Amino acid sequence: MKKVIMGNHALSWGAQLSRAQVIAAYPITPQTQVVELLSEMCASGELNAKFIKVESEHSAMAACIGASLAGARTFTATSAQGLTLMHELLHWASGGRMPVVMGNINRAMAPGWSIWTDQNDSLSQRDTGWIQFYCASNQEVLDTVIQAFKVSEALLIPSMVILDAFALSHTYEVVDIPDQTTVDDYLPPFNPPVRLTPSEPHAFGGLTSPEHYFELRYKLQKDMEKVPALIEETGREYERLFGRYLGQVEDYRCDDAELILVSSGTAGYTARVAVDELRDAGIKAGNLRIKLFRPFPFERVRHILGQAKKVAVVDRNISYGHHGIFYQEVKSALYGHDSHIPVFGFITGLGGRDVTPETFKEIAEAALARDKADEDIIWIGVKR
Amino acid sequence: MKGEAPKQELEQNQEHEKLAREKERGRKEREEREKSEEWRVRKEKENRETKEGKQETSDKKEKKMKLSLPPEELMGSGHLACQGCGATLAMRYVLKALGQKTALCIPACCWSVIDGPFPYSSLDVPIFHCAFETAAASAAGLKAGLEMVGDTETTVVAWAGDGGTFDIGIQALSGAAERNDDILYICYDNEAYMNTGIQRSSATPYGAWTTTTPVKHFKKRPKKDIDAIMAAHRIPYLATASIGYPEDLYKKAKKAKEVKGTRFLHIYAPCPSGWKSRPEDTVKLARMVVQNCIFPLYEVEFGEKYTINIRPREKKPIDDYLRLQGRFHHLTEEHIRMMQEEVDRNWERLLRRAEAS
Numbered sequence: 001m002k003k004v005i006m007g008n009h010a011l012s013w014g015a016q017l018s019r020a021q022v023i024a025a026y027p028i029t030p031q032t033q034v035v036e037l038l039s040e041m042c043a044s045g046e047l048n049a050k051f052i053k054v055e056s057e058h059s060a061m062a063a064c065i066g067a068s069l070a071g072a073r074t075f076t077a078t079s080a081q082g083l084t085l086m087h088e089l090l091h092w093a094s095g096g097r098m099p100v101v102m103g104n105i106n107r108a109m110a111p112g113w114s115i116w117t118d119q120n121d122s123l124s125q126r127d128t129g130w131i132q133f134y135c136a137s138n139q140e141v142l143d144t145v146i147q148a149f150k151v152s153e154a155l156l157i158p159s160m161v162i163l164d165a166f167a168l169s170h171t172y173e174v175v176d177i178p179d180q181t182t183v184d185d186y187l188p189p190f191n192p193p194v195r196l197t198p199s200e201p202h203a204f205g206g207l208t209s210p211e212h213y214f215e216l217r218y219k220l221q222k223d224m225e226k227v228p229a230l231i232e233e234t235g236r237e238y239e240r241l242f243g244r245y246l247g248q249v250e251d252y253r254c255d256d257a258e259l260i261l262v263s264s265g266t267a268g269y270t271a272r273v274a275v276d277e278l279r280d281a282g283i284k285a286g287n288l289r290i291k292l293f294r295p296f297p298f299e300r301v302r303h304i305l306g307q308a309k310k311v312a313v314v315d316r317n318i319s320y321g322h323h324g325i326f327y328q329e330v331k332s333a334l335y336g337h338d339s340h341i342p343v344f345g346f347i348t349g350l351g352g353r354d355v356t357p358e359t360f361k362e363i364a365e366a367a368l369a370r371d372k373a374d375e376d377i378i379w380i381g382v383k384r
Numbered sequence: 385m386k387g388e389a390p391k392q393e394l395e396q397n398q399e400h401e402k403l404a405r406e407k408e409r410g411r412k413e414r415e416e417r418e419k420s421e422e423w424r425v426r427k428e429k430e431n432r433e434t435k436e437g438k439q440e441t442s443d444k445k446e447k448k449m450k451l452s453l454p455p456e457e458l459m460g461s462g463h464l465a466c467q468g469c470g471a472t473l474a475m476r477y478v479l480k481a482l483g484q485k486t487a488l489c490i491p492a493c494c495w496s497v498i499d500g501p502f503p504y505s506s507l508d509v510p511i512f513h514c515a516f517e518t519a520a521a522s523a524a525g526l527k528a529g530l531e532m533v534g535d536t537e538t539t540v541v542a543w544a545g546d547g548g549t550f551d552i553g554i555q556a557l558s559g560a561a562e563r564n565d566d567i568l569y570i571c572y573d574n575e576a577y578m579n580t581g582i583q584r585s586s587a588t589p590y591g592a593w594t595t596t597t598p599v600k601h602f603k604k605r606p607k608k609d610i611d612a613i614m615a616a617h618r619i620p621y622l623a624t625a626s627i628g629y630p631e632d633l634y635k636k637a638k639k640a641k642e643v644k645g646t647r648f649l650h651i652y653a654p655c656p657s658g659w660k661s662r663p664e665d666t667v668k669l670a671r672m673v674v675q676n677c678i679f680p681l682y683e684v685e686f687g688e689k690y691t692i693n694i695r696p697r698e699k700k701p702i703d704d705y706l707r708l709q710g711r712f713h714h715l716t717e718e719h720i721r722m723m724q725e726e727v728d729r730n731w732e733r734l735l736r737r738a739e740a741s
Contacts, residue, residue, distance in 0.1 A: 021529070021532040021533075022525065022528045022529050022532055024521075024524075024525060024528075049532070050528040050531065050532060052524055052525065052528055052563070052565070053563065054521060054524075054559055055555060055556070055558065055559030055562070056555060056556075056559070058517065058518070058521075058556075059518065059520075059521035059524075059555070059556045059559055060521075062514065062515060062518035062521035062522045062525060062556065063521045063522065063524050063525030063528070064525060065514070065522065065525060066489065066512060066514070066521070066522040066523065066524070066525025066526035066527075066528075066529060067525040067526065067528050067529030067532070068525075068529065069512055069526060069529065070526055070528075070529030070530040070532070070533055070535070071529065071533045072528070072529035072530075072532040072533055074525075074529070088515055089515060089518070092514075092515055195533075196487060196510045196512055196526065196530075197487075197510060197530075197535065197538075198484055198485045198486060198487055198509060198510055198538050200510075201505070201507070201508055201509050201510040201511075202505070202510055202511075203499060203500075203502070203504075203505035203507070203510070203511040203513065204510070204511065204512050204513060205512065205513035205514070206496065206499060206500070206501060206502045206505065206511070206513045207496065207497060207500075207501040207502060207513075208501065208502045209501055209502070212502055212503075
């Protein structure tokens with residue numbers, strides 16, 4: 001069934017098709033339509049779930065964690081201030097191995113108040129132990145929610161499905177809504193190996209001495225390392241059932257590319273337009289859109305970028321006192337792997353300023369004009 | 385709990401086994417006693433008197449309150465509480481009332497340590513150690529999750545200290561209460577942040593010393609009236625209780641278990657380490673505080689129907705109670721007079737509310 005739906009509703013549809021059992025959420029612009037539609041789905045009985053309308057995002061995540069511990073499939077959605085309010089509990093969910101799936105609408109952090117997109121909200125949750133997917137279309141949002149549940153529940157690691165404020169959250173696109181029965185085959189009910197129940201009383205998350213804590217974190221990392229392979233496996237399975245492959249990255253005209261643009265989110269699709277125009281002008285450009293940010297898809301990134309002569313990483317975020325966050329990641333992926341490709345770091349589009357094909361062409365020109373990456377940040381579109 | 389146990393632990397285990405044997409013998413003896421003719425006659429007489437609804441003064445009633453609690457224990461020995469800890473008694477009595485089908489959400493508080501470190505637990509019910517400010521929200525989520533996986537029977541309890549309830553957890557608690565989430569929220573109140581080493585909370589009473597309200601700047605604001613706040617949420621059941629009155633506490637926990645929606649139980653639990661009182665005075669203090677009306681025992685249904693459970697025949701002055709606690713030793717006669725006046729005002733207000741309902 002094909003429907004024209006907004007990005008936020010793609011999250012709601014993903015949660016419904018995944019048969020989420022407990023939803024706890026708090027409204028925040030630009031996420032509200034996610035929970036509005038889910039409320040309707042629960043009220044109409046289309047979705048058999050308990051929806052706890054909590055008084056804060058902090059409680060939303062707390063309730064999801066509690067429900068997950070009981071063995072229920074849980075979903076929530078938030079954005080920016082809401083996500084950062086949850087920060088403590090993001091650690092709790094991953095540390096406690098609760099496979100909560102959450103939609104996050106990328107919105108710039110206040111102050112000054114902004115409701116427009118950039119990635120600093122979710123990227124500042126980088127080290128919380130969550131899997132992070134950055135989506136570029138409504139179809140990808142819906143499909144990724146279903147895949148995220150499958151990956152998260154297999155490894156007991158929570159997932160964040162991320163989309164840009166307005167550029168995707170409020171943009172209507174044609175989306176193929178998968179058939180429920182096939183989704184049920186792909187994603188069987190959540191059945192955790194351990195759950196909280198009075199018939200087998202355990203204490204979860206109690207005081208853990210230095211004798212044991214270290215190993216718990218080691219195990220989390222070891223399972224995190226299994227994510228890329230599992231994404232490939234579940235992505236191929238998804239392709240067999242629904243005709244759409246869900247991978248870690250998406251490369252566009254990279255095979256013979258001399259300059260590869262690295263992007264994420266909706267900018268990753270904008271970049272493809274720029275690549276076509278650059279190709280028309282005789283420049284061998286390609287685009288690598290990074291979808292999976294945590295764990296970082298080292299192998300895929302190294303493999304694709306290894307063929308290029310220059311790499312330009314485009315960040316809609318910043319780590320103050322350092323530089324663009326994807327830029328750090330890409331450099332660290334290439335370091336020590338016989339790669340002497342110059343990697344340039346660009347920062348653009350903070351706080352929702354438009355990122356257009358022109359932006360990418362300006363970036364490409366700047367990269368082509370330089371031989372050495374001796375600047376940490378090349379700013380694009382900033383008024384100075 | 386597997387592996388080689390050190391010698392000391394073995395000895396402890398032997399000690400525990402000995403205690404368990406003694407407990408079992410005690411139970412058998414009691415059962416024997418209960419079979420006896422004399423016991424049967426006495427019981428029948430008691431039942432008759434209750435049925436006849438014999439009018440008595442409340443004080444006499446209190447003396448007669450000899451209902452024994454069930455012998456089954458869901459709290460084992462080997463917990464890590466300080467000597468004379470009121471919070472452990474609170475847990476023990478509450479679990480006797482709630483039974484095996486109970487799940488606890490315990491945020492940061494003394495009990496997150498008392499229960500024992502991983503992989504140990506001194507309780508025979510499951511525990512979710514949750515974030516400090518999330519007891520109510522975690523419990524609400526846990527309850528929803530259990531119901532969705534087919535368990536509709538388990539009583540989900542948020543078990544928090546006064547800091548986790550009056551202060552950092554009040555937002556989540558208020559949210560759950562307003563939604564009337566089906567949880568039993570229990571606050572064991574030892575009137576300060578005891579787990580971190582005696583810092584003032586908004587449950588700390590006027591006049592008290594803590595490490596953050598030193599003698600020269602002792603606490604100048606009264607204790608927050610959390611029960612009035614919870615009553616204002618119109619929740620179906622709210623009660624205060626004291627570990628000095630186990631039967632009353634047991635009955636309230638039992639009653640709370642049967643109510644659907646948000647229930648709030650506020651249990652007074654002295655802390656010798658933090659109050660600078662003698663461990664052997666814990667129960668005494670927990671009775672005095674009711675007798676002098678600093679902490680009256682009452683119930684509120686739907687925010688309106690007030691029932692006072694214990695009305696002291698003679699309201700005791702607060703002096704003796706204060707004298708047993710080092711945290712009040714710096715107070716002058718004038719301070720104590722002011723505190724007494726406030727206790728009197730609060731008690732009068734409660735009487736008026738009970739009368740009005």
